[in-house]
Amino acid sequence: MIQLDQVSKHYPPPKRGGAGVTALDEVSLTIEAGEIYGIIGRSGAGKSTLIRVVNQLEKPTSGRVLVDGVEISSLSGSALRRERRGIGMIFQHFNLLSSRSVFDNVALPLELAGVSKAKIKARVEPLLELVGLSDKRDRYPAELSGGQKQRVGIARALATEPKVLLCDEATSALDPETTRDVLRLIAEINRKLGLTVVLITHEMHVIKEICHKVAVLEAGRVIEQGAVFEVFTRPQHPTTRSFIGMVTGIDLPPVLANQLRADPQPGGEAVLLIRFIGDSADQPILSRLARHHGIDANILSGRIDHIHGQPFGTLVVAIPGGETLSTALAFFETHKLSVEVLGHVAPALLATG
């Protein structure tokens, strides 16, 4: 759906001297239709520049950008404007018009495209329904919360029925709870409408939450890319590892990481990450699991830290798959422990302990 072919972007040095900036350095990427593609990188890595060349808000210095088979980087004027209608975009700071009501904000792209009033109404109302803002249709952006504003932004981006949705740090101005809501909405839209989503963030948990694939950007180069699961379990580059460390708080032993699979292995084991926080860190959870359910967990790695005097721990264990796994997960749930299935391994691997 989206293809970047050796795309570079150089910003010339400022008039008063100093160095120019290479924001993108021969980036090649392919994003398939229907995918949620995450792009992560530190500040200044070139994420915004990358997403902005997709709809040509930024003209690349060299290279080609194709969207749905059209070489958008070679277009200008009205041809470019027509293609842009097929690409929705949402922004970190929402960029809603303060002078327009919620309804009129969502209607704007349709007005710009010359759609009739009646058709606009017929299109905007279901969109407001979709993002859950029907009751706010006559409100102004100043009267909405951040999460509601981004929902308006999403509805507006979808108004012209685009094939692609670009999200530039769409949740960076929101609190964790609202972030989750907005991400869920994006995932839902991706599923319902089959929309291709490109999502930029500097937070790994956003990627983990909804992305199928991820590219890690550093200094204008893609240093790592692939399916989220692969990149998470087998990060190759130190930068990627540090991003992942922020989320899981662990470094898996390389032997284990290399064997991890996304799908259950017949007769194999599941690898779980258990997080202990506060009181739960003091409880002998694993021995209880063994005593009450007869399930033996094989401890692979673990760590306990203290944050502001509160114990905080992570434990990676292997547990037999299938029925046993479900029982164990239910057990952890009743003890209010945060557990995450990192992946699955084949039977032979862990036998030696």
Next chain:
Amino acid sequence: MSHQLFLLLVNATLDTLYMVAVAGAIGTALGLPLGVWLATSGRGELLAAPLFNRIGGVLVNATRSTPFIILVVAIIPFTRLVAGTSIGTSAAIVPLTVAAVPFIARIVETAIREVDRGLVEAAEAMGATPYQIIAKVLVPEALPGILLGLTLAIVSLIGYSAMVGAVGGGGLGDLGIRYGYQRFMPEVMAIVVLLLIVLVQGIQSLGEQLARRVNKRLRTA
């Protein structure tokens, strides 16, 4: 107060309103597009024409830095060309308008430059043309600022209109000078000043009210 004096005051008030209204209307009609153009024609902007933008800016500054009373005298030939005469109320509208256009243009330019760049970008991403961006984004978003600026411009025009007595423009200011000062009738001066205060107050609060009504940025608590 004599009947004659009353008539003089009424006529002077009407003259002032007439001059200010016409100069304000034409000034807005010309100053608004000029201001929009000044705000969007710089280097790398929507209607980029950097050279013309610079020239326009210099012309606007030149007009704005000329003291009004000198402007009135300096453009007498132009006034005669436009109004057919250089004397009288209608003729006085010409220099008032010439002063109003660059003033309003700068005000509009400033208001438009305050509009968040992100909104322009969002509109571009939607496939908007430069003219659509101006009409649907920049002007509506800048409207509260533009209305406050226009209010300021009209209040200034009332002040300027007091000076056009020099070319027989008439109006309240002229009456105040001729009767209040030259014929030494302090009560006329007092009434003229009072009327001007009321006029300015009225216009100011009207403008502020309008600006508040179109400003959706504040929470309506």
